[in-house]
């Protein structure tokens with residue numbers, strides 16, 4: 001295994017024999033369609049701004065990073081309306097949606113202004129809103145952000161988490177929502 005200094009950034013474009021990726025051999029459509037073959041769960045990332053405003057958007061770029069310390073990641077489009085609030089805030093929550101929460105996933109991915117109208121939630125210990133009925137939730141300290149391409153990768157340090165025993169997840173694949181069918 002390669003020794004990795006703590007916080008070292010490993011980059012192929014660093015050092016004397018700098019390497020670069022070749023030009024893409026695919027169209028943007030092919031790239032999107034290929035990515036869409038990766039089945040994911042669905043989350044809504046939520047936060048409350050310093051002035052008390054509620055922020056939230058649907059995201060399926062969530063993944064685990066580290067067990068100790070407990071770290072997770074997700075990525076946000078640079079152009080997203082919630083970028084300012086989420087990048088500046090000290091905490092956010094990642095709500096893993098349950099199978100019956102497709103309407104919420106669609107609402108928090110839409111352009112409607114009133115995303116939070118009639119949405120049931122409680123304030124978590126960090127102040128971030130936790131959506132009622134979610135399969136699980138992670139309250140994260142906004143530990144670090146990495147600008148990559150047209151997105152920003154957020155790494156969150158989990159301060160609190162919980163899950164609903166036996167909850168079925170909402171799934172996303174090929175641009176469509178699914179509920180589970182165990183094999």
Ligand SMILES: Cc1cc2nc3c(=O)[nH]c(=O)nc-3n(C[C@H](O)[C@H](O)[C@H](O)COP(=O)(O)O)c2cc1C
Nearest residue numbers: 057058059060061075076077080081082108109110
């Ligand atoms: C299933 C699904 C997953 C999504 N995942 C992400 C994601 O990981 N990152 C992202 O920036 N946008 C993602 N989006 C798109 C955002 O939810 C959408 O652009 C939203 O309107 C952004 O809100 P904002 O502009 O208020 O920040 C996803 C949408 C859907 C339907």
